[in-house]
Amino acid sequence: MLRLKAIFSYDGSEFSGYQVQPGKRTVQLELERVLQTMHKGESVKVVASGRTDAGVHATGQVIHFDSTLTLPNDRWKTALNVQLPRDIRILSVEQVRDDFHARFDAKGKTYRYIWSLNEIHSPFERNFTVHADRYKPNIELMKQASCYLLGTHDFSSFCASNTSVKDFVRTVHSIKLEVQKGSNQLHMVINGNGFLYNMVRIIAGTLWEIAIGKKSVEEIRDILESCDRKKAGKTAPAHGLYLENVEYFE
Amino acid sequence: MLRLKAIFSYDGSEFSGYQVQPGKRTVQLELERVLQTMHKGESVKVVASGRTDAGVHATGQVIHFDSTLTLPNDRWKTALNVQLPRDIRILSVEQVRDDFHARFDAKGKTYRYIWSLNEIHSPFERNFTVHADRYKPNIELMKQASCYLLGTHDFSSFCASNTSVKDFVRTVHSIKLEVQKGSNQLHMVINGNGFLYNMVRIIAGTLWEIAIGKKSVEEIRDILESCDRKKAGKTAPAHGLYLENVEYFE
Structure with a gap:
């Protein structure tokens, strides 16, 4: 039995999220379906760094799974991509130590959230950015608030x-806010080191x-100290969010 | 009755092309459905600069239509966008002279075709570019051939x-080929002045x-002179193609 780690990307638009749910098309279901075919009908369980909700995208999600097959890393990648639907793409596969765990060994994650600041929300961005609509956001205020x-x-x-989480303490290492000139996206x-649900x-x-x-910028402090979900803002839409990278202890 | 010209964009992925076809979701159908609602059930015929096939996109398609409504141009744009599905977006609406014709008055068109040269075809590009797969195209050869x-x-x-066309003579003014560094797209x-079917x-x-x-580069000359469709290459896939601009006689 070899343990393998795979990094992959998916367009979340047509998935009911990452995790298997009865009767739904999910990312995990597609991965396990293809692995089962490769293993002649034997089921292969994949463990991800964490779930993502319906509509959320990934450019660097990570899973581990165990296999009896001995394929070079590049052959693994090709074999999976040939059979996977085109909205999931394996970026790399590598053999890892037997006790590597995609979820428990994660020491940090990076997420990206994208707003389109264009007056008209391009049809080509509609599932991949959240439209600012008529609003002109003040990025400086966002930056100030993010420091808190x-x-x-x-x-x-x-x-x-x-x-169901009991421990709500997490460490945020950095928040970068930037307008990309060409695309006019924020x-x-x-x-x-980890993120709570939503x-x-x-x-x-x-x-x-x-x-x-x-x-106001100052409110962010009260929101944080209150430990009261109702004080914070609305949950931003799923389709602006990307799981970009998962860091592991070496 | 006022004649209006609208410029609009669409993601062709989920349309059976531009033109109305019984039982199919087409761009024209969606436009005429919304205009009919705005005109209290009266049907409004839209005339486009030309059709596009299933899967083909547009960033600057043009239609004209006649209306009894008197709205400022910006209100027209907003009213249409509020009701249209998100894979069609009106970019501008303006009143034009009574005999303006979106198809017959077109003096030129610009199309864009996009290949992704990335090793892995990103899920986010899958409907918007054609994947080069394992091929490394020689752009210089393409440029040389395009001159013919x-x-x-x-x-x-x-x-x-x-x-059904009888006259196959057309004038090509320019063909530009360029690799975009950031996205690694060709x-x-x-x-x-006009383009034949496909x-x-x-x-x-x-x-x-x-x-x-x-x-070979030289073959392009024979292909052109032979007037024989069978000599040319395969029709490239629809989802790499964008109707970008239509020019009109003033």
């Missing part, structure tokens, strides 16, 4: 209420409300 | 056989075969 979130905090205010890139989308939604003047 | 197509020629060799931008896709397919060494 850096470091180690109880992020209860930024966690969806339907969670990108938020956030890195931390945490990135609630941070995006809250910073956005600050950017458009619905909340 | 410039000017006024009988383009029968570059026209799908199922056409773009072909072609401008001419002409851009057959030109793209033929230049591609030259780029990957399946045909």
Whole structure:
């Protein structure tokens, strides 16, 4: 039995999220279906760094799985891509130590959130960015507010209420906010040691409300300290979010 | 009755092409459905600069239509976009002279064709570019071959056989070929006074075969002179093609 780690990308638009759910098309289902075919009908369980919700994309999601097959890394990649649907693409496969765990060994993650600032929301961006609509966001205010979130905090205010998690303390290492000139998109890139359920989308939604003047910069401090989900902004839409990278302990 | 000209964009992925066909979702159908609602059930016929096939995109398609409504141009745009599906977006609407005709008054068109040269075809590009797969195209050869197509020629060799057209003479003003560094995409931008059925896709397919060494540069001359569709390359896939601009006589 060899343990393999795969890094992959998916367009979340036509998936009911990452995790297997009865009767739904999910990313995990497609991966396990293809692996089962490659293993002559024997089921292969894949373990991801974490789930993503319906509509959320990934450019660097990570899984591990065990296999009896002995293929060179590049052959693994090609064999999986040939059989996977075109909205999932394997970027790399490598053999790892037997006890590598895609979820428990993750020491950090990077997510990207993208808004389109174009007056008209291009049909080609419609599933991949959230439209700013008539709003002209003040990026400086967003940057100021984002500084309050850096470091180690109880992020209860930024966690969806339907969670089973007990420990709400996480560390956010960086939040970068930048307008990309050519595409006129606003990108938020956030890195931390882990994220609560919907945490990135609630941070995006809250910073956005600050950017458009619905909340003040100073409020972010009260929101964080209150540990009350109701104080934070709305959960920003799923289709603006990308899981970009998962870092592991060596 | 006022005559209006609208410029619009669409993602062709989920349309059975531009033109109305019984039982199919087409761009024209969606436009006429929304205009009919705006005109209290009265049907409004739209006339486009030309059709596009299933899967073909547009960033600057043009229609004209007549209306009894008197709205400022910007209100027209907003009213249409609110009701249209998100894979069609109106970019501008303006009142034009009563005898303006979106098809007959067109003096030129620009199309763009995009190949992705990335080793892995990104899920986010899959409907918007054609994947070069394992091929490394020789762009210089494509450029050399494209020069033979410039000017006024009988383009029968570059026209799908199922056409009712009698006159195969068209003028190609320019063909630009360029690799975009950031995205690693190859773009072909072609401008001419008009294009035969599938002409851009057959030109793209033929230049591609030259780029990957399946045909020589010199062959393009024979292909053109033979007036025989069978000599040219395969029709390149629809989802790499964009109608970018339509020019009109003032």
